[in-house]
Amino acid sequence: MKQWQCLVCGFIYDQQQGLPEEGIAPGTAWDDIPDDWLCPDCNVGKSDFDMVEI
């Protein structure tokens, strides 16, 4: 399962868990997250994330 890590603060977006408290359902693929979404921990943009295979 793919995970994405914020390059600035290390927050991990886990596709399996999604972000329910932000209205992003579990299983939501990274590409399906809106482009103006911001990292919940540091507000950096989506473009500042790296795909991390875990």
Place this chain on the structure above:
Amino acid sequence: MNKIIIIGTGLAGYTLARELRKRDQESELILITHDDGSSYSKPMLSNALDKGKTADTLVMADATKMAIDLNAEIWTQTTVSAIDADKHQIQCDRGAVDYTHLVMAIGASPIKIPFAGDGADQILTVNSLQDYGVFRQALVAGRRVLIIGAGLIGCEFANDLSSQAITVDLVDLAPQALGRLLPAAAAQELQQRLADAGVNWHLDNAVAAVHQAGKALSVELKDGSRVETDIVLSAIGLRANTTMAKDAGLDTERGIKVDRYLQTSAQDIYALGDCAQVEDLHLPFVMPLMNAARALAATLSGDKTTVNYPAMPVVVKTPLYPIVVCPSPRPVDGSWEEDVSDQGVRAWYKDEQGKRIGFALTGELVKERMAMSKEIPDWLG
């Protein structure tokens, strides 16, 4: 055509440049830095050991790559010696340079206390990748570290060092870790978990002197006890770099004073990041920096935009005990209302009228931070 100069290539300078280029590819853009201009993330310094990173592998891109990506000139190892606001000109190692817009993203510096003792000059601080490189070099031989200051950085570094079986002594004047950011129950749990991982706590205590002891250092504490260690790391807080602004005649206080457009007291000179005080708030951490960078990028590309600060919780990178804090941004007398469970602590900080103005979450409950921050009034709405 605009000629924009940004002084500083930390997170503030590079984030602003990136946000600007999303809106404006034409303006001439020059970034000036006194270091080598490597792009890295400072928050990642405090968990680099656990993540198997070194000072070198923390670099995301060097100045050459950043210059290409940003379509900018990046002048490294270059010092700015003066700013002439009236002439819209700066003085630096390369002579006088004109600008139409100047942005100061020059950060903050660690507060340093002049301790007594012949070892005091070896006290390290870490607030940049260069500092971190020196610290990691010292760690190669020295496997004992005494940290002064059990604030955010002190606790994060203590956790990271303890993950490598390095002996850590953590000294703080206050009776608990993270001071006013946490209620007592949460602080005690953090202290317990770090102690279980080998951290020796010296609370209600302070360093009196640092003496050379052969190749090691002997730290004398206020309570008279002595701790032998190899490295002393001071992490007692940051002070905004304001001298360059003061010398240029700009208003400063706890930082370079700017309005909601991030403009200083001089026309066409702006400031953001750890060096800036936006109205009455000096907030040296990442989320306010990001909000400011987006607003200023819009303003510099012709779409005047004010910065807004919602409540901005801070994640404390202590994997042994996950914590999120959302302190009141202004000093307000209040009290904690704690709700302790085996999942963690959920605590509201209330003012004297009972209004919720801050919070803290620990353990599994940290995932409630988004919901809880919605209940807190904007810091700069």
